[in-house]
Amino acid sequence: MVDLEQYLPILIFLFIAVGLSALFVFLPMGVARLTGAHKPDAEKNSEYECGFPAFEDPRSQFDVRFYLIAILFIIFDLEAAFLFPWAVSLDLTGWPGWITMMVFLGELAVGLAYAWKVGALEWE
Incomplete structure (x- = not known):
């Protein structure tokens, strides 16, 4: 028997x-x-940073460019998260680490240039 105390x-x-x-x-x-x-009023209930009104039909359509901008923000936020440990450990990784990071930054730059060229960053 288990002692429950x-x-x-x-x-x-x-x-x-x-x-x-x-x-x-x-x-x-x-x-x-x-x-x-x-004391809620129209100003307090208005949208803040979401890009669309908060109290509409949840199945309403809105522009997909909002998500494209959000994804680009996350990508470049992660880039900053990778740059700090890389910079701290650069003396341990040496040239191979530097070349690898330059390839990574080059891929991000090509992606940003493509997004810019196709107009993903334009907001009307």
Whole structure:
């Protein structure tokens, strides 16, 4: 037979964690309603950076160029993430590491030039 008293500290920890999580979620919402900070209007409900209104039919069509710009941003963000460790470890990798990174940067430059040429970066 398993001694269930050993699980009491875990249960107490779980109850405290759930209670604190609920407190951190619902307390600010309640304080905002009580103090009057929760006053939605057209300006607060308007789109911010998404590119299309937030309260429309979810099946509505919108321009695919938004996704192209987002994908290009992610690609160049990852490029920056790869450049820092490469620069730190360049003394260990030497010329092979430098040549490999130049090939990588060249591929990205060709991709950017292609996207620029076909007009993927143009926004109307």
